[in-house]
Amino acid sequence: MAIIVKTLTQDEKKQKLAEVLSQHGAEGRQGLIQVLQEAQNIYGYLPLEVQREIAFGLGVSVAEVYGVVSFYSFFSTKPKGEYMISVCLGTACYVKGAQAILEKVETELGIKSGECTDDMKFSINPCRCIGACGLAPVMMINDDVYGRLTADKIPAILAKYKEA
Amino acid sequence: MNMVNLTIDGIKVNVPSSYTILEAARHAGIKIPTLCFLKGVNEVGACRICLVEVVGGRSLVASCVNPVAEGMEVMTNSPRVRATRRSTLELILSDHNKDCLACIRNGNCELQNLCELYAIRENRFQGVRSPSIIDSKSASIIRDSSKCILCGRCVAACQKQEIGVLSFLNRGFNTSVGPAFDISMADAPCIYCGQCIIACPVGALHEREEIELVWAAIHDPEKHVVVQVAPAVRAAIGEEFGLPIGTRSTGKMFAALRRLGFDKVYDTNFGADLTIMEEGTELLNRIKNGGKLPMITSCSPGWIRFAEFYYPDFLDNLSTCKSPHQMEGAIIKTYYAQRKGIDPKNIYVVSVMPCTSKKTEAAREEMINEKTGLRDVDAVLTTRELARMIKQAGIDFVKLPDEGPDMDMMGEYTGAAVIFGATGGVMEAALRTVADILEEDDLPEFEYTTVRGVDQGIKEAEIVVAGLKIRVAVAHSTAAARKLLDAIRAGTVPEYHFIEIMGCSGGCVCGGGQPQVSASDLMDIDLRTLRAQALYEEDSLMTKRKSHKNADVEALYKNFLGEPNGHLSHELLHTHYRAREIYPDSVLDE
Ligand code: SF4
Ligand code: SF4
Ligand code: SF4
Ligand code: FES
Ligand code: FES
Numbered sequence A: 001m002a003i004i005v006k007t008l009t010q011d012e013k014k015q016k017l018a019e020v021l022s023q024h025g026a027e028g029r030q031g032l033i034q035v036l037q038e039a040q041n042i043y044g045y046l047p048l049e050v051q052r053e054i055a056f057g058l059g060v061s062v063a064e065v066y067g068v069v070s071f072y073s074f075f076s077t078k079p080k081g082e083y084m085i086s087v088c089l090g091t092a093c094y095v096k097g098a099q100a101i102l103e104k105v106e107t108e109l110g111i112k113s114g115e116c117t118d119d120m121k122f123s124i125n126p127c128r129c130i131g132a133c134g135l136a137p138v139m140m141i142n143d144d145v146y147g148r149l150t151a152d153k154i155p156a157i158l159a160k161y162k163e164a
Numbered sequence B: 001m002n003m004v005n006l007t008i009d010g011i012k013v014n015v016p017s018s019y020t021i022l023e024a025a026r027h028a029g030i031k032i033p034t035l036c037f038l039k040g041v042n043e044v045g046a047c048r049i050c051l052v053e054v055v056g057g058r059s060l061v062a063s064c065v066n067p068v069a070e071g072m073e074v075m076t077n078s079p080r081v082r083a084t085r086r087s088t089l090e091l092i093l094s095d096h097n098k099d100c101l102a103c104i105r106n107g108n109c110e111l112q113n114l115c116e117l118y119a120i121r122e123n124r125f126q127g128v129r130s131p132s133i134i135d136s137k138s139a140s141i142i143r144d145s146s147k148c149i150l151c152g153r154c155v156a157a158c159q160k161q162e163i164g165v166l167s168f169l170n171r172g173f174n175t176s177v178g179p180a181f182d183i184s185m186a187d188a189p190c191i192y193c194g195q196c197i198i199a200c201p202v203g204a205l206h207e208r209e210e211i212e213l214v215w216a217a218i219h220d221p222e223k224h225v226v227v228q229v230a231p232a233v234r235a236a237i238g239e240e241f242g243l244p245i246g247t248r249s250t251g252k253m254f255a256a257l258r259r260l261g262f263d264k265v266y267d268t269n270f271g272a273d274l275t276i277m278e279e280g281t282e283l284l285n286r287i288k289n290g291g292k293l294p295m296i297t298s299c300s301p302g303w304i305r306f307a308e309f310y311y312p313d314f315l316d317n318l319s320t321c322k323s324p325h326q327m328e329g330a331i332i333k334t335y336y337a338q339r340k341g342i343d344p345k346n347i348y349v350v351s352v353m354p355c356t357s358k359k360t361e362a363a364r365e366e367m368i369n370e371k372t373g374l375r376d377v378d379a380v381l382t383t384r385e386l387a388r389m390i391k392q393a394g395i396d397f398v399k400l401p402d403e404g405p406d407m408d409m410m411g412e413y414t415g416a417a418v419i420f421g422a423t424g425g426v427m428e429a430a431l432r433t434v435a436d437i438l439e440e441d442d443l444p445e446f447e448y449t450t451v452r453g454v455d456q457g458i459k460e461a462e463i464v465v466a467g468l469k470i471r472v473a474v475a476h477s478t479a480a481a482r483k484l485l486d487a488i489r490a491g492t493v494p495e496y497h498f499i500e501i502m503g504c505s506g507g508c509v510c511g512g513g514q515p516q517v518s519a520s521d522l523m524d525i526d527l528r529t530l531r532a533q534a535l536y537e538e539d540s541l542m543t544k545r546k547s548h549k550n551a552d553v554e555a556l557y558k559n560f561l562g563e564p565n566g567h568l569s570h571e572l573l574h575t576h577y578r579a580r581e582i583y584p585d586s587v588l589d590e
Helices: A002-007 A010-043 A048-058 A062-071 A091-095 A098-109 A151-163 B021-027 B079-094 B110-117 B153-160 B195-199 B211-218 B237-241 B250-260 B268-288 B301-310 B312-317 B324-340 B357-362 B383-392 B415-421 B425-439 B478-490 B527-541 B551-561 B567-573
Strands: A083-088 A122-127 A139-141 A144-146 B003-008 B011-016 B051-054 B073-075 B141-144 B166-169 B176-179 B205-207 B224-229 B264-267 B347-353 B379-382 B458-465 B468-476 B498-502
Touching: A010 A048, A010 A062, A048 A062, A062 B166, A083 A098, A091 A098, A098 A122, A098 A151, B003 B021, B011 B021, B021 B051, B021 B073, B051 B079, B079 B110, B153 B166, B153 B195, B195 B205, B211 B224, B211 B347, B211 B379, B211 B383, B224 B250, B224 B268, B224 B324, B237 B383, B250 B264, B250 B383, B264 B268, B268 B324, B268 B415, B268 B425, B268 B551, B268 B567, B301 B312, B301 B357, B301 B478, B301 B498, B324 B347, B324 B357, B324 B551, B324 B567, B347 B357, B347 B383, B357 B379, B379 B383, B415 B425, B415 B527, B425 B458, B425 B468, B425 B498, B458 B478, B468 B478, B478 B498, B551 B567
Parallel strands: A083 A122, B003 B073, B224 B264, B224 B347, B347 B379, B468 B498
Antiparallel strands: A083 A139, A139 A144, B003 B011, B051 B073, B141 B205, B166 B176, B458 B468
């Protein structure tokens, strides 16, 4: 996903979305979830303008599209960075101080959870238990898992990705 | 019809197999409470307040969506049902702003009524409440999320209009109902028809009240306050005072307006007769001079906004006539002001309307007199607001004598104007006048019943007058308008000359400013037909039933305007429209 985000220009993304819409346009409401997924693959998230285009393209109301987008946590209306940082806020991690980890990541990057850095490099998303409770507190950066975290370990971890 | 036998609370009933348990129970004289159910609009079984126990079934079922079956044994008031309904209600209340005393629906709220019914005496579940959002940006509609019970009736009503401004948003505890992207209704492509308000069982959606502005004007000695009242109001205001639906309250309504202290009491029907003179002339001119056809009526500001947002390619088809109350306001502040020697700056025009969209219409810049900078109409009250004012003033509406409007200058009106309030009425009124003009006669046959009624969303007729074939169509509700306009675009319908479109189903009698009737009462009646009957009755009782017979309108042309569609008419009585972008970037970027 991240790769597509980097390589397509805005015009190319528009073009791709138009293709998806012409392919599914006749399906109307039935095609909505499918089209939203494909659009999110193209853009990395679902900007409001894109939701509007999808509504027009499928002949459903913009309110309905947004209703679906805001219902499924799978869809995101905020841009995602090249590196998605998921800080686990599941029970085990929470008990072991996940909140402090999240706050440290936020201050290090200067963004809030749910947001993306201006250079599109990092975004932060809190998540539920990722099944590594033994390592709590845990966070993931894309597919890399970091366990037994303390706040002071965060800058060094982030530095690796900042240079990458 | 396939019939089935079942028992409900021990009562044997025999009903069509298509009935729901809720309908069958009504048939047996048992009222099952409902909240999310709204017949023909929202039948989704979401709120679970209508649960009943079916003997032999494992779980309770929602009676509003479950059909009857042969031999079924239903219990609507078993201990289990009672306990479950109570907890359902208490759970709804746990995330509800229970400020009934300050709520616009106090005394007329379906949720409040249920709490009374189930004797809710304490707040059993107390916890975190959803954030309260009050959207008061528009001139017509206010949304207060803290009152919303997420029944979905407004969402369905707006979808039924085929507009779809509202939707369920987010999920779980954060679920809310509102426009896309949580923007204001004022920034959404909402036409302010108010059908969502009519559908809402509670106080979460309501009109922007202008009552205090009007009281202030009435009590301001400087102001000469002129009130005008639309035809549809008389067909429904009685409901607010316990009179049966369909009661014609014309006489009491005028008596009440006079007692409220307005300086002058007029009927918007005068403006409606004037509209027919202008619009009829415009139609004949367009037909004769090869103007843009079909010409489409422009009385319904909900429809106008709909065209501006969704069918801008039809804007040239719209009649340039302002809506009747705007015409009347414009005439009050010029002709009336001059004759009475009153400075128009000191005249305050109040329109009582069945409509929430008229509030926004009256504030449009096109409705401001270019020379004086004054609005044609200063305040718009809905029928509901007028009823509140009457109650505030302590007037016993039901005991009022019958009175009429003030009969000087602009008091007269005809039966043709009265029927403006029902779908097909404007068309029929126009045909009555156009036919007489073309035939140069006073035709004895002037009831065009094919354009009346609500059985179809779109009605068509073809009439031949003076050798001229006139094809007309009538559409009520924006959903029907959409269907008709799409067909015209596709070329699948004949070429019409004249089309009447009203934004609301049934026309103004069921506008968004009319009294709210509970979902329970709506189960057995067609509100549109009952209210329309009151208007057709009034029409049939009038001696003058054609707009061009209105002597006050005639005098207005003779003494002031000159002729229909003349120079002064264009300045005061006609307007123009503009295409509006839906969800423009400027709104999304905010
Ligand atoms: S919506 Fe009904 S129950 Fe809620 S505060 Fe208003 S009147 Fe009371
Ligand atoms: S006023 Fe009409 S268009 Fe606007 S949200 Fe309500 S039902 Fe929809
Ligand atoms: S605003 Fe009213 S009609 Fe709409 S979901 Fe809320 S309570 Fe129901
Ligand atoms: S709670 Fe964090 S991994 Fe299970
Ligand atoms: S589920 Fe039947 S009224 Fe809501």
